[in-house]
Amino acid sequence: MKKKVLSLILALCIACGVLSLAGCGGSDRVTLNVYNWGEYIDTSVIPEFEKETGIKVNYTTYASNEEMYAKVSSGAASYDVVIPSDYMIGKMIEEDMLAELDFANIPNYEYIGEDYKGLEYDPENKFSVPYTWGTTVIIYNKNAVDPADVADKSVDLLWNEKYKDQILMFDNPRDAFALALSKLGYSFNSTNAAEWEEAAELLKQQKPLVQEYVMDQVFDKMEMGEAAVAAYYAGDALIMQDEQEEDVDIDYYIPKEGANMFVDAMCVLKTTQHKAEAEAFINFMCRTDVAVKTAEVIGYATPHMQAREQLDPAIIGNPVVYADSQTLANTEVFLNLAPEIGELQSKLWTDIKKD
């Protein structure tokens, strides 16, 4: 008897499950798939958006532009909104993956500073709405690094044998190669294969000194003092400072050899079924109060001029995060590489990692 009751309950449960699933499919609620970098949003704004609009957001994250591109281009999952960096946007525009935005649906676009519009990757501002911008920086723990080694603010710190096994390096080829190319004084967008080979040689020399190739694992490692030196994005250095352990004292600088200046911008994929909703999401992210929250939580510089006025002056006054035009003159934006250079980079990177 007991068994019968039990199986009846089980059967009911299954039936309910099926029904509720069916109910879900039948409702008119739109689900928007947003694909963003890890640690790159104030998560409290998502429920806020859902509440206001009735649109459900399925929020997932990636660790690098390359990972995002592979996922999106394979068609393995369908996303509506993605937030790639400049060069990747250029590549995706070229490959006809992005939808032209209807700016009538994104009135808050007017708050975006003119400096961040009409950039090389999207010259006519048709496909992207800037979300954040910044530069790469060298981050170090003052308690573990000799002041003499950082006095000249050089990228050489990442190649300093004194810090063997204390160095964290980018786990993506574009940023890693940029550091080596800047050390050699070459352009990050070099079209000369020999220069890339030379940079690869430098990265190979560096490998024995590297503790780990990381992306967002860099936060824990630097905050806990597990590593002394890292290269990462300026906004993240700020967060690390906030979260650091007592015996860790994090500082950072833009290397004198130059750095990468990037803009990450919100785009809508061509395959979307919910373009209007996606644009509503982008518009929401550009609303001043949301932009302020975003800037406060993720630490990256915001291109939103209205938000900038409301942010703590100490943040806006940060000379590294909100670098002035003089510093920025020494930075370079990534452009989409020619296919043969892209393939060479990929091959060289694999060689560095596998040996």
Add this chain to the structure above:
Amino acid sequence: MNRKSFTKRLITAPYTVWMAIFVLVPIALVVYYALTDADGHFTAGNVTAIVDYAKTFGISVELALISTAICLLMAYPLAYAIARMNTRRQSTMIMLVMLPMWMNFLIRTYAWIAILADKGLINAFLQSIGLDGFKMIGTRGAVVLGMVYNFLPYMILPIYTVLTKIEQSTIEAAQDLGASRAQVFRRVLLPMSVPGIISGITMVFVPAVSTFVISKLLGAGKTYLIGDIIENYFLGNTGTVNYNIGASLSLVLMLMILISMAIMNHFDKDESAGGMI
């Protein structure tokens, strides 16, 4: 007769369909991608390109062999000890062996990062008692440790199963006939447990040689195994997505595994005794 084979076919149909869709079709796709270029034209270029990765294949096989050997050396005595216990303790012990497998494999491997890190549990302990800590994470040793830890149960279980089938009286008979302990082991126990050892070796070596998560997490991105390279080609972590080379590397890996299994099966003459699978 006819009728019987019809029912038989009917019963096996779901499994056959399953196999066709989820095993044969994917393998066919792997072969297709491995032998074509980006435009879908036939080429052998991908297969010859793998010469570049000979060294990585070597490292993968080496680490997988070391892990398999360590697993075997650790698992055999343990399986033997468990098999000689009384039934109730046996089931407790086997449950303990399987216990870690109830938790997600990734979480367990992440836990090892915390244990092996430069300022992790082990090093913190060593330093607290005045010893120098040493580098563990990011070394090949850490990768081997991860493999042994994760795959050890797959070695213990088949060996244990075979050993429980050996009657105590067989051993006693050998002893009665004057065999020393070493002789009993070498001439009776070991030959009778070969099927279990073979399936244990296969079940450890195959996942170890093709892993990419363990090397990524415990190897700190510095120990690259062939699985990592295949992953990169499919996910584009290195900047370009290339299914063709990725597929040809997978194909070579599959062939390698098949060949090593064929060699192993050659030693395994007594198929009836079988292991866990």
